Amino acid sequence: MKTILTGIRSNSVLTLGNYLGALVPMVRLANKHSDEMNVNIFVPDLHSIIADIDGNLQENIVRTIKYYLAAGLKINKNVHIYRQSYVPAHSELCWILNCVATMGETSRMTQYKEKSEGRESVNVGIFDYPILMAADILLYSAEYVPIGEDQFQHIELARNLAMRFNHRFDAEIFTIPLKTTEQIKFMGVSDGIRIRDLLNPEKKMSKSTKAENSKIMLNDAPELAAKKIMSATTDSYGKVKFDMWAQPGISNLLQIEALINDIPLQDVISTWAGETRYGELKKKVAESVKKELTEFQERLNKISNEEVYELFDFGEEYANKIANKKLLEVQKAFKLR
Ligand code: TYM
Numbered sequence: 001m002k003t004i005l006t007g008i009r010s011n012s013v014l015t016l017g018n019y020l021g022a023l024v025p026m027v028r029l030a031n032k033h034s035d036e037m038n039v040n041i042f043v044p045d046l047h048s049i050i051a052d053i054d055g056n057l058q059e060n061i062v063r064t065i066k067y068y069l070a071a072g073l074k075i076n077k078n079v080h081i082y083r084q085s086y087v088p089a090h091s092e093l094c095w096i097l098n099c100v101a102t103m104g105e106t107s108r109m110t111q112y113k114e115k116s117e118g119r120e121s122v123n124v125g126i127f128d129y130p131i132l133m134a135a136d137i138l139l140y141s142a143e144y145v146p147i148g149e150d151q152f153q154h155i156e157l158a159r160n161l162a163m164r165f166n167h168r169f170d171a172e173i174f175t176i177p178l179k180t181t182e183q184i185k186f187m188g189v190s191d192g193i194r195i196r197d198l199l200n201p202e203k204k205m206s207k208s209t210k211a212e213n214s215k216i217m218l219n220d221a222p223e224l225a226a227k228k229i230m231s232a233t234t235d236s237y238g239k240v241k242f243d244m245w246a247q248p249g250i251s252n253l254l255q256i257e258a259l260i261n262d263i264p265l266q267d268v269i270s271t272w273a274g275e276t277r278y279g280e281l282k283k284k285v286a287e288s289v290k291k292e293l294t295e296f297q298e299r300l301n302k303i304s305n306e307e308v309y310e311l312f313d314f315g316e317e318y319a320n321k322i323a324n325k326k327l328l329e330v331q332k333a334f335k336l337r
Contacts, residue, residue, distance in 0.1 A: 001036065001037055001038050001078070002037045002038070002143055002144065003037060003038040003039075003040060003140050003141055003142040003143065003144070004026075004029055004030065004033060004037055004038070004039050004040070004142065004144040004145075004146065005039075005040040005041075005042070005136070005137060005140055005142035005144070005145055006022060006026045006040075006041060006042075006145060006146050006147060007041070007042045007043060007044040007047070007084070007136060008022055008023065008043070008044075008064055009043075009044055009047050009048045009051075010043050010045065010048055010057065010060035010061045010063070010064040011048050011051055011052065011053050011054060011060065011207070012053070012054035012055065012060065012207050013054070013055075013060075013063070013207075013217050013218055013219050014064070014067060014207070014217070014218050015195075015205050015206065015207050015215050015216060015217055015218070016195060016205060016215070016216040016217075016218070016225075016256070016289070017148070017194075017195035017204060017205035017206065017215070018148075018207075018218075019067070019071070019218060020193065020195050020255075020256065020259040020260065021147075021148030021149075021193040021194065021195055022146065022147055022148050022193075023067055023068060023071050024071055024259065025146050025187050025189070025193070026041065026068070026146050027068060027071045027072050027073045028188075028262070029144070029146055029186070029187065030073055030074070030079060031072065031073070031074050034074065034076055034078045034079050035076070035078070037078065037144075038078050038080065038140070039078055039079045039080065040080045040082070040140055040142065040315075040319070041065075041068055041073070041079070041080070041081050042080075042081070042082045042083065042084055042087075042136070042315075042319070043061045043064050043065065043082075043083050043084060044084045044132075044133075044136065045057065045061055045083050045084050045085045046084050046085050046090065046091065046132060047084070047129055047132060047133070048060075049125065050115075050123060050125035050126045050129055051115070051126075061083060062305050062308045062309075065081055065308045065311065065312075066300055066303045066308060067218065067300070068081075069299075069303050069307070069308075070296050070297075070299040070300035070303060071296065075311065080314070080315040080318045080319060081308075081311040081312060081314075081315040082312060082315035082316045082318075082319040083312060083316065084136065086312070086316045086319075086320075087139075087316065087319045087320050087323050089135075089139055089320070089323035089324050089326070089327040090132065090135050090136055090139065090323065091132070091135075092327055093135035093138065093139055093323075093326075093327055093330060094128070094131050094132040094134075094135040096330055096331075096334065097131050097134055097135055097138075097161055097165075098128065098131055100161055100164055100165055100168075101131050101134075101157075101161055105157060105160065106127060106128070106130060106131065106157075107127075108153075109130050109153055109154065109157070110150075110153055111129075111130070111150065111151075111153070111154070112126060112127055112129075112130070130153075130154045130157050130158075131157075131161075133151075133154050133157075133158065134154070134157060134158035134161050134162070137155075137158050137177055138158060138161070138162055138174045138175075138177075138326070139322070139323040139326045139327065140319075140322055140323065140326070141174070141175035141326070142175070142177060143175060143176075143177055143178050144177075144178060144183065144186050145158075145177050145178075145183060146183065146186070146187050147183070148192065148193050148194060148195075148204075149191075149192030149193060149194040149204075150194065150204060152180040152183075152192060155177055155179075155180050155183065156179075156180060158177055159176055159177055159179065162174035162175070162176050162177070163176060165330075165333075169333040171333065173326075173329050173330060173333055180192070189265070190265055190266070193255070193259070195252065195255065195256065196248055196249070196251075196252035197209060197214045197215065198213060198214050198215065198216070198228055198229070198231070198232040198233065198249075198252075199211055199213055199214045199232070199233050200214065200233065201232075201233055201248035201249040201251075201252050202248055212228075213228050213231055215228075216228055216229075216289065216293075218293070218296070218297075219297070220293065222289070222290040222291075222293040222294045222297070223290065225286075225289050225290060225293050226286035226287070226289060226290040227286075229253070229256075229282055229285050229286040229289055230282050230283070230286050232249055232252070232253065232282065233249045234247075234249040234250050234253075234278050234282075235247050235249055235250060238276055238278075239274055239275070239276055240254070240272045240273060240274065240275040240276075240278070240281055241273065241274075242254050242265070242269045242273075250278065250281070253281055253282065253285045254268050254269055254272060254281075256285055256288070256289065257281075257284065257285045257288055260288045260289065260292050261288060
């Protein structure tokens with residue numbers, strides 16, 4: 001059976017960017033394919049500790065899984081929910097892959113450059129985290145890895161490491177994840193998803209941005225979230241057009257509208273093309289966001305911690321079994337075993 005796999009760090013409450021860029025696409029894919037594919041959803045808690053944690057990590061981890069359930073994830077025997085640090089094979093394979101990866105290719109990762117920019121001292125975890133991410137994927141032979149655009153470079157790195165490893169030992173030990181262009185097709189979107197900062201739409205929406213009106217958090221009061229959409233930066237062209245370079249603010253709103261309502265982006269673009277009253281588009285998107293957050297938060301509040309811990313019990317037993325088997329193959333290739 002093929003495997004779909006993804007993870008979201010749980011450093012804080014998540015943003016609408018995480019939700020629309022990663023959570024919702026994963027839930028839709030999982031519900032569509034979980035009869036015939038393995039669906040692995042894990043919390044990369046070891047990735048979380050490369051950066052500051054807002055609140056309590058344990059609570060954040062449990063809440064992240066509740067987010068998937070509140071977003072409509074259906075559970076069956078093929079759906080595996082687990083915590084990275086409860087499957088030690090991730091760290092072990094990360095070390096082995098460290099000895100396959102080069103400093104050059106790891107230094108080129110944009111996320112590393114962004115996360116270390118302007119800092120006097122940067123922890124090694126920030127540098128190494130794409131290698132750990134490669135281990136997360138390769139341990140489970142996952143071909144499909146739905147993620148937002150900012151993580152594409154890491155998928156390419158995982159592919160390169162897997163191919164290099166296989167070549168070195170002249171064996172198909174790792175399954176190669178699909179290219180990012182194929183991942184996009186599998187996700188059923190026309191392009192990589194990047195939800196933009198509401199005030200500075202050239203940048204991605206990020207939890208670490210200070211300005212509150214730049215981002216919508218999943219625990220924002222729905223009314224407040226709607227207000228943030230109404231105050232989003234647009235442009236002075238005066239006509240709605242989807243053009244991420246020239247009109248990123250407007251394009252971002254069209255993207256949000258399409259993803260929230262599960263309508264093809266092209267259809268939303270055709271509906272609004274040429275509209276001169278930006279306020280009308282904003283009002284519509286604000287309503288969509290408000291409705292979505294209201295329903296999402298209602299569902300979220302009904303999910304108990306126990307429900308999540310039961311999923312961890314089942315998922316971690318499965319994950320350890322699969323991951324240890326793959327790790328042993330790798331150890332044998334290197335004659336560590
Ligand atoms: P993380 O936790 O930074 O982000 C989680 C997911 O949210 C997506 N995302 C966005 N998508 C669209 N627009 C945005 N503004 C936006 N902001 C965040 C990210 O692309 C990502 O899909 N290294 C990963 C976590 C990870 C992982 C993995 C993912 C660890 N191991 C294995 C997949 C497979 C990370 O830091 O994502």
